[in-house]
Amino acid sequence: MSTVCCIDLCRFFVQGEQTVRALDHVNLEIDKREFVCLSGPSGSGKTTLLNAIGGLDKPTSGEVWVAGQRIDGLDKADLANMRLHHIGFVFQAYNLIPVLTARENVEFVMQVQGVTASERRDRSMALLKEVGLEDMEERRPAQLSGGQQQRVAVARAIVSNPAMVLADEPTANLDSVSAEHLMGLFVNLNEKHQTTFIISTHDQRVMSYARRLIGMVDGRIVTDEIR
Amino acid sequence: MITNVTLSLAWRNLWRHPRRTWLTVGAMVFSNILLVFLISLQFGMYRVMYENSLRLFTGHLQVQAVGYIDEPRMRLTIPDAAGLAARLRDAMPGNDVAARGLAFALASSADRSYGVQIVGVQPEHEPRVSSLPGLVKRGRFLDNAGMQEAVIGSVLARNLRVDLGHELTLFGTGRDGSFAAGIVHIVGILDSGSAEIDRSFVQISLADFQDIFAMQGHGHSVVLMTSDLFNLKAATAKVEAIIESGESVVHDWNALLPGLKQSVQADMVSAWFMYAVLIVLVAFSVLNTQLMSVLDRTREFGVVMALGLSPARLGRLVLLETAMMAGLGLLLGVAVGSGVVLYFYHYGLTFPGLEAMTAQFNLPGRLYPSASFASLMLGPTVVFLACLAAAIYPAAKLLRMEPVAAMRAV
Numbered sequence: 001m002s003t004v005c006c007i008d009l010c011r012f013f014v015q016g017e018q019t020v021r022a023l024d025h026v027n028l029e030i031d032k033r034e035f036v037c038l039s040g041p042s043g044s045g046k047t048t049l050l051n052a053i054g055g056l057d058k059p060t061s062g063e064v065w066v067a068g069q070r071i072d073g074l075d076k077a078d079l080a081n082m083r084l085h086h087i088g089f090v091f092q093a094y095n096l097i098p099v100l101t102a103r104e105n106v107e108f109v110m111q112v113q114g115v116t117a118s119e120r121r122d123r124s125m126a127l128l129k130e131v132g133l134e135d136m137e138e139r140r141p142a143q144l145s146g147g148q149q150q151r152v153a154v155a156r157a158i159v160s161n162p163a164m165v166l167a168d169e170p171t172a173n174l175d176s177v178s179a180e181h182l183m184g185l186f187v188n189l190n191e192k193h194q195t196t197f198i199i200s201t202h203d204q205r206v207m208s209y210a211r212r213l214i215g216m217v218d219g220r221i222v223t224d225e226i227r
Numbered sequence: 228m229i230t231n232v233t234l235s236l237a238w239r240n241l242w243r244h245p246r247r248t249w250l251t252v253g254a255m256v257f258s259n260i261l262l263v264f265l266i267s268l269q270f271g272m273y274r275v276m277y278e279n280s281l282r283l284f285t286g287h288l289q290v291q292a293v294g295y296i297d298e299p300r301m302r303l304t305i306p307d308a309a310g311l312a313a314r315l316r317d318a319m320p321g322n323d324v325a326a327r328g329l330a331f332a333l334a335s336s337a338d339r340s341y342g343v344q345i346v347g348v349q350p351e352h353e354p355r356v357s358s359l360p361g362l363v364k365r366g367r368f369l370d371n372a373g374m375q376e377a378v379i380g381s382v383l384a385r386n387l388r389v390d391l392g393h394e395l396t397l398f399g400t401g402r403d404g405s406f407a408a409g410i411v412h413i414v415g416i417l418d419s420g421s422a423e424i425d426r427s428f429v430q431i432s433l434a435d436f437q438d439i440f441a442m443q444g445h446g447h448s449v450v451l452m453t454s455d456l457f458n459l460k461a462a463t464a465k466v467e468a469i470i471e472s473g474e475s476v477v478h479d480w481n482a483l484l485p486g487l488k489q490s491v492q493a494d495m496v497s498a499w500f501m502y503a504v505l506i507v508l509v510a511f512s513v514l515n516t517q518l519m520s521v522l523d524r525t526r527e528f529g530v531v532m533a534l535g536l537s538p539a540r541l542g543r544l545v546l547l548e549t550a551m552m553a554g555l556g557l558l559l560g561v562a563v564g565s566g567v568v569l570y571f572y573h574y575g576l577t578f579p580g581l582e583a584m585t586a587q588f589n590l591p592g593r594l595y596p597s598a599s600f601a602s603l604m605l606g607p608t609v610v611f612l613a614c615l616a617a618a619i620y621p622a623a624k625l626l627r628m629e630p631v632a633a634m635r636a637v
């Protein structure tokens with residue numbers, strides 16, 4: 001069964017006289033355990049597609065299915081609940097709450113999910129260890145490097161064992177060593193937890209980690225290759 | 228549900244901009260100190276006003292015949308009024324008690340006649356329940372029961388063209404409906420500052436009163452001064468147990484003098500208009516601070532909303548932050564304010580011109596603020612609630628926030 005399915009998906013932005021076709025009749029199916037890279041130049045619609053899949057944005061037309069459920073018609077509260085329990089997000093920047101420590105950032109989301117205090121602590125420590133930050137749990141984001149911050153965001157994204165993790169240009173603000181480290185972590189988690197990863201990027205090195213590479217231009221999928 | 232991560236998150240969020248937070252807390256503290264002080268002083272003044280007004284004549288409690296309060300008829304009396312007063316005095320040490328008789332009569336001097344209020348008092352006990360004996364400006368107060376002496380109001384003396392040593396003839400109706408008459412001579416002139424009393428009062432001894440008006444030992448009221456005019460429940464119950472007759476009742480000062488509380492409340496309302504200005508200013512500073520704080524965190528809120536946090540939860544976070552800030556303002560304001568109040572509670576407060584001003588109202592020249600839980604907490608509690616109310620708008624802004632738009636915000 002596919003984890004994600006987009007059927008004839010369109011998202012148009014009307015700006016004055018112009019209509020921007022951010023997504024232009026996109027058809028896409030992504031299976032469980034896939035490790036997908038969305039590539040394409042800036043403005044090609046990568047973020048818009050991830051937002052539609054993650055239920056952050058309503059498409060103009062078409063259908064979005066996630067884990068067997070059609071989500072494009074859900075109301076805000078249901079979408080928020082779905083994101084909280086079934087989807088992990090890693091954004092390009094400003095992922096973390098600056099006044100909370102690394103561990104608290106991970107715990108905060110679990111707390112909202114209703115996880116008990118003792119379990120929160122155990123799981124956050126285990127996840128921080130898994131992303132290689134076992135000695136840094138008491139640090140605030142400002143005391144962590146950009147790569148370390150992104151790894152905290154990854155730990156937070158996978159706390160609820162989501163069906164998939166959506167990462168929008170997660171390496172854009174990282175140096176190449178940190179970027180490769182982060183991609184290695186994604187690959188590991190994908191193999192170990194069998195989580196689906198969909199990562200947007202326009203970085204050539206990131207794409208080299210992909211087992212399926214989807215290329216976008218002007219809101220359309222132009223290439224889709226499995227490697 | 229609030230657990231420790233949320234609490235520490237809210238608390239730390241407050242200190243992201245320490246200067247901004249301290250400015251807002253400072254405004255709260257300042258206004259709280261001011262309110263604690265002003266309200267305590269105001270309550271202290273009201274207490275003095277109540278005490279002075281009631282001490283003039285009404286007292287804190289009165290025992291009367293049923294119905295007398297609505298229609299003061301001669302026949303509505305308390306049997307053995309002096310005896311009841313003595314029993315109350317014995318049973319309730321620490322309270323002052325005196326019996327009285329009251330009648331309307333015509334008072335005639337050599338030249339003129341006026342309708343007057345005759346008050347029969349116990350000369351040895353009246354000075355402990357009323358300030359009138361101390362307000363005799365010329366001559367002296369009554370001292371010996373049964374000597375046909377009278378103390379009269381200064382305006383009445385002028386109207387009747389009488390002075391110390393002159394005689395007055397009193398005509399009225401006795402308790403039994405018979406014609407009542409008596410002759411008294413004036414030993415004191417009363418200047419109370421109350422127009423009504425100075426124009427109409429003739430005080431004679433209760434014994435003379437009972438003679439003239441054929442009272443047979445009866446009186447019309449027994450007046451009590453207790454230790455606390457705001458706490459009369461226990462005293463009332465005790466008096467009720469002692470009178471134990473269906474013919475007499477106990478009234479408190481609020482029933483006896485209903486206008487007093489109303490005039491104080493009217494004053495309170497006008498004071499609160501002034502306080503409201505202060506409170507609104509503080510509330511606006513909170514509104515401003517929390518709007519900025521929400522605006523500053525637009526991206527951050529966008530990210531956590533994208534993760535699935537509900538806007539309502541984030542709105543509650545903003546309210547929690549405000550509550551913490553307002554709580555801090557309340558603690559500091561009440562602490563410092565109470566210190567100021569306690570200082571003046573001990574040493575009193577006076578300033579140039581105060582004495583001249585207060586003398587008009589028969590108030591002492593040194594003011595003592597009251598220091599009760601209510602007087603210390605009332606203002607700061609209202610400020611706290613106003614601050615929370617002011618944060619509703621910034622919190623509600625989050626309800627309309629869209630995560631995608633918020634994350635794109637600069």
Ligand SMILES: Nc1ncnc2c1ncn2[C@@H]1O[C@H](COP(=O)(O)OP(=O)(O)O)[C@@H](O)[C@H]1O
Pocket residue numbers: 013014015020021022040041042043044045046047048049
């Ligand atoms: N909220 C929006 N309002 C107007 N135009 C938008 C909005 N979001 C995206 N776009 C436009 O849609 C196109 C695709 O944007 P985006 O998905 O962000 O591309 P990418 O992530 O590949 O850089 C761009 O032309 C962008 O300007």
Ligand SMILES: [Mg+2]
Pocket residue numbers: 046047048168169
């Ligand atoms: Mg993008």
